[in-house]
Amino acid sequence: MRIRISSGTDIKTGILFFTKAAASKLYDGEGGVFQGEYLQTLPRLSLGGKQECCVGLGEKALTKREVMEAAACGTAFMREHKISRFYVDVTGLKGMLTEEKFTCLIQGICLGGYEQPNFGAEKRYEVEAILTGDLEEVTGLTKEHLEVLLSQGQHMAQAISFARDMVNYPGNLLRPADFAEAIRMQMEDLDVEVEIFQQNQLEEMEMGGLLTVGSGSAYPPCMVVLRYRGAKAEKKSETLGLIGKGVTCDTGGYCLKPSGSMAGIRGDMAGGAAVAGCIYALAADRVEVNVTGVIPICENRISPGSYLPGDVITMYNKTRVEICNTDAEGRLILGDAVAYAVEREGVEQVVDIATLTGAVVNLFGFSIGGVLCDSDELYTRFEEAKDRSTEQYARIPYFAEHEEMLKSGCADIKNLGPDYCGTITAGLFIRRFAKERPWLHMDIAGTAWVDGPIWKFQSKGATGAGVSTLYELCKGKEK
Structure with missing residues (x-):
């Protein structure tokens, strides 16, 4: 529009x-x-x-x-x-x-x-x-200021619409390579460096989590890295890492999803779409911050070469993981991506976003996202960001006993906890790979898709959840 x-x-x-x-x-x-x-x-x-x-x-x-x-x-x-x-x-x-x-x-x-x-x-x-109408009189703002705000509002709407489009695309029209290319094209003419790692490069890097999940598909995995450097050279600015889950098709693997959940398996890349949308808006508005986005992309399917419950895999940072459930795949690819962002991209803070658990839907329904965070300072900035964006999130507490739930008898960690506390244990699995950087996790499994709009600016299907809050969180660092 x-x-x-x-x-x-x-x-x-x-x-x-x-x-x-x-x-x-x-x-x-x-x-x-x-x-x-x-x-x-x-x-x-x-x-x-x-x-x-x-x-x-x-x-x-x-x-x-x-x-x-x-x-x-x-x-x-x-x-x-x-x-x-x-x-x-x-x-x-x-x-x-x-x-x-x-x-x-x-x-x-x-x-x-x-x-x-x-x-x-x-x-x-x-x-x-x-x-x-007389906009200057109605708003009390100058024409020049209104034009700037008009551009910012349109950029945000374009970013949200891009995220919605990606999630709304049928899985057969958005394979991993298609998603990566769509992100690259969205960043054209913007000051964003786009690097796409193909399967052979991922193998050289030993991205065990991403490669394992993607091994069951005929469409190879890839990983998109977006580097936006908007901060002025003379201004010291930390780089914020945004990590988004990009599973373009999630059958659950050999732990097959129930038939009632199959209709939504194409939209398990809403976190990755939100990261791409956020960075698009930041670059379009020339926000003076440094942000690196990492989006691991794959399909989670069943084939003779698919991974199985009971397998033990080695992640990018050499952590050994016991596979307890093949439908707990998002945390595996995010673990690799977080480790990469910290070790190779040098991000100082980590924010990951994913349609990760059904447990968060049982907890908050379809209008509130769940958040885990190990830094009160980072969460305070997040709270301010969500209030500016108008999205709704709630912080979920966790303690040492929740980390104990991920202990494995045959590996460093397992990818699934007990039948309870699912949102907490999923987030804590990812936290392990942040290497003690300030970390915040957004679970948008309930808010990324609506069968019936909750608010008038939504439509049936994808909502573009997370784009505006991530943008406001990054923009808050500018100040």
């Missing part, structure tokens, strides 16, 4: 916003059909012959998420009616749009118009939205 600011437009179709008080004036206080309730919509034909969608704001001040929802509500209406060019009049939002809420407005306009990739005869169509 393309959005631009204009003082006026000849377009005859648009979106208007009304508080409950403003809505009552539409009918001279007689209480018409449209009450201005939050997210209530009413299509109408204005006296000037314009076709308009009225969106209710309710009667209280809106949060950032509510601004996004209100904007998405209007553009979703336009999408449903195949309207590809419309205006968005912000007059009704006067007094509500701070800097952060203005970028949320832009994100909402874009994400409300998001459509899944379509592989049939019907293709996506180009959409243009014109922001009208």
